[in-house]
Amino acid sequence: MIRGLVRAGVSLALLALLAWWLDASALLDRLAGFDPRWALRGVAISLPQVALLAFRWRFTAGRLGLELPFGTAVREYYLALFLNQVLPGGVMGMSRACGGMGAAWGSPPSP
Numbered sequence: 001m002i003r004g005l006v007r008a009g010v011s012l013a014l015l016a017l018l019a020w021w022l023d024a025s026a027l028l029d030r031l032a033g034f035d036p037r038w039a040l041r042g043v044a045i046s047l048p049q050v051a052l053l054a055f056r057w058r059f060t061a062g063r064l065g066l067e068l069p070f071g072t073a074v075r076e077y078y079l080a081l082f083l084n085q086v087l088p089g090g091v092m093g094m095s096r097a098c099g100g101m102g103a104a105w106g107s108p109p110s111p
Helices: 002-021 024-032 036-063 070-086 092-105
Strands: none
Touching: 002 024, 036 070
């Protein structure tokens, strides 16, 4: 509970720092003209894409003799996409996804 409060406090402090550092009024002016239909279109386009990418992971796992639930594959793929966007290099997201899926798979079968 305390850990969650600390994380929320740090997040709010970082957002406040960014608002102070950036011109918050200019940002709010730009957001005032935001059309949410564009965001919905982006989500509508990305959902089938992520589902297909997760299916690819699931298919590959099946060919290796491993069982990967579709929900786990989707969750790990979204986490990997997020990490690739916020961390430099783009490697951490996929390595995290592989680690998460590896934990879901357990140990590989013996040949």
